[in-house]
Amino acid sequence: MGDRWHVEVDRGVCIGSGMCVAAAADRFRLDSARQSHPTEPETDANEQVLEAAEGCPVEAITITLLGSGEPVFPPEE
Template identity: 85%
Template sequence: MGDRWQVEVDRGVCIGSGMCVNHAPAGFRLDSARQSHPAEPETDANEAVLAAAEGCPVEAIMITLAESGEAVFPPEE
């Protein structure tokens, strides 16, 4: 069984660029204020969601392992 991720968007940082929706249309939605939110807060690990987090121009997307809370993105330094 693969990893499960907890996906969060810091709506105070999100600028509504829509890059996350472009990278992972099944993983993110923009609301009427153009603020991003995950389609599902917990999801199977997948490259599209990771690409969305990596491509966010303001790094508003955080991904952690659902089971342990360990950071996936951004990586802990």
């Protein structure tokens, strides 16, 4: 069984660039205020979701391992 992730968008940081939707259209959506939301906050590990987080210009997207809370993105330094 693969990893499960918890995906969260900090809407106080999100600038509505839409980069996440461009990278993973089935995993993120923009609301009427152009704020990003994950379509599934709990999801299987997915390369498109990781690319969306990495491509966010303000790093508003965080991914953690479901259960342990260990950071996937951004990685601990």
